[in-house]
Amino acid sequence: MAKKKGIGSRESGIGNGATGNGRSSTATSAPAADSRLPTPDSRRPSAGLTRDQKLDLYYWMRLTRSLEERLVALYRQTKVVGGLFRSLGQEADAVGSAFALERRDILSPLIRNLGAMLVKGATPLEILRQYMAKGDSPTRGRELNIHFGDTDRGFIGQISPLGDMVPVMAGVTLTFRMRREDRVGLVYVGDGATSTGAFHEGINFAAVQRLPLVVIVENNGYAYSTPIEKQTAARQFVDKAVGYGIPGVKADGNDVLAVYDVTKEAVDRARAGGGVTLIELTTYRRKGHAEHDNQSYVPAGEIDRWAAENDPIDRYLVVMREELGATDAEIAAIDARVAAEVDAATDAAEQSPFPQPLDALVGIYADPPAERPLWFREGSDRAVDVNERPEGWGTWQSSRTGNA
């Protein structure tokens, strides 16, 4: 075999059987791509992770899944007032990639990157408050689901028009370069967003400027109901890198260590002045676009096959047991910690107040601090301070970062 599998022989028989999406890393363009040719296991970036850090990867994936499962329960109780977006089966690509960043780096997540935000310091309590539209949510009830950010912790919230975060992150990384800061940006797009003008303009501009930006195309097979064959005539998304004159790398997005490896290499290259890398991570969206979506467009058996044969957490449990020697007790302890954290966050979120109507009028501009209510809306003039942050804002649990 000429090219190395994303995670070595471990992967064979798990990922590739399902739909053919589980292909391992393939380089397509530019010199840096050669670094994906056979590399001894000892030289893979993930070989530099400590055992504790590797166990942390499991913690973050489990936390992502458990938190979403809790959200499903709250959704069914109508406590989630809007839509619910799952990343079931995609936890590895979010967690493994965010884990490759330093704390000072900034990422911009997509709707299936709850795991990346948690790694970057978003808390379960914030996520729950946000979904439940609470007044002390990170956006004070103004925005939905995981649409929030905190530049101090290193994540910038997405908006719904897809691809827009690519040019925004080009501007963030342009600033890093102008200020000669040793920082890198990471932006996620889905397979569908690669069809937008914003994606094209943003990645092209970043490539021309050789900005320290990593662009991850999360190929989960579907954009809402649209399969990738209707999204692009390209053989694979990573081929688009050629057109931008940047390295392109493809990896198995359900192999958390492979995701970490390709992202870390791209991040290191960006930090060293090597410019933009396009990474395609192949994975599979096992739930619908959102909880309401019955996935009638999915061929029979496809979801079950991925669930049975290519679940990122199940796959990593094998690695943990066989290579890290993790015991059942260790794993159970992490699971228990996750469960306790999700329970505590749920209790706290349930206690959170809903926003006051007048708070809607605050903070559209830096100045004036508040809009006046229209004459036909009764109410007092009191509203929250525009510069005040919700309780818990900026919490950074360094013990959980898993990376220096």
Add this chain to the structure above:
Amino acid sequence: MAEITYLEAIREALVEEMDRDENVFCMGEDIGAYGGAFKVTDGLLKRFGESRVIDTPISEIAIVGAAAGAGHMGMRPVVEMQFIDFIANAYDILTNYVATARYRAFLPCPMVVRGPSGGYVRGGPFHSQNPEAGFIHTPGLKVVYPSTAEDAKGLMKAAIRDDDCVLFFEHKYLYRRIKAEMPAGDHVVPIGKARLAREGTDVSIITYAATVWKALEAAEAVEKEDGLSVEVLDLRSLAPLDDDAIFATVKKTNRVLVLHEDTRTGGIAGEITARINESCFEWLDAPVLRVTAHDIPLPYAPQLEDFVLPQTSDIVRAVRRLAAY
């Protein structure tokens, strides 16, 4: 001090602000080596270098999006739309991303989007537009549109120092046609304050940008020919609007013409008229009239463009009708 043009006044503001604050930088198409399609940024590359005067690909989404990202990180980008008509390409990222950023995510976007706007220059449908109304309708953006060289400089400095996104419309007809001596010192014109361009007692014309000069011409004409005293209010800022100044002139003359070069339906004249109706109805002695462009794309041929855009004679007719009502 020598007089400088409207265009030079904008450049002077850029230079002064880039000297004052290292976080200020410029991005746009052909703004560096070439100095911009109208040469507004001429000389900036030589003075400030490639890292602060950035030539970009033809990518309005990327230019505006990158400005927003840089703004989040504390920079103060000033980006050029080569012609303001092309701001339509960035409409999504301006209205969905930039305008909402502070409100939905506490993300500041201290940035200026500037560009040559307006007609009377035989530019045809895509080099003559006045697209301000669509952005005034978007909460979260500020919009200014100066008519004098002094205001062009002072408002640009205010826009760069503003902590939110300011759309800075520059009228290309005025670029080299008007000149003024700049006020001494750090000349900053506050955003949101209108300017009384001419005092009068019989009829008020509320307008902005190039039509301020047409209003002044018309005012001179009716004073000479009809003995009418016309007040001209130059709005300068379109978002936020200076309601106090608008209501003051309405209460003074009781007869109001709202004038703009933009098309009629959905134009800002309708908003101003509505505000006057809500707040000053009992002060009016005549219906508020509008003089605007016709509701069509702006054609190229002089015979067509001149017919479509508001002219001094149109304003004179409207003022006479108001005075006689």
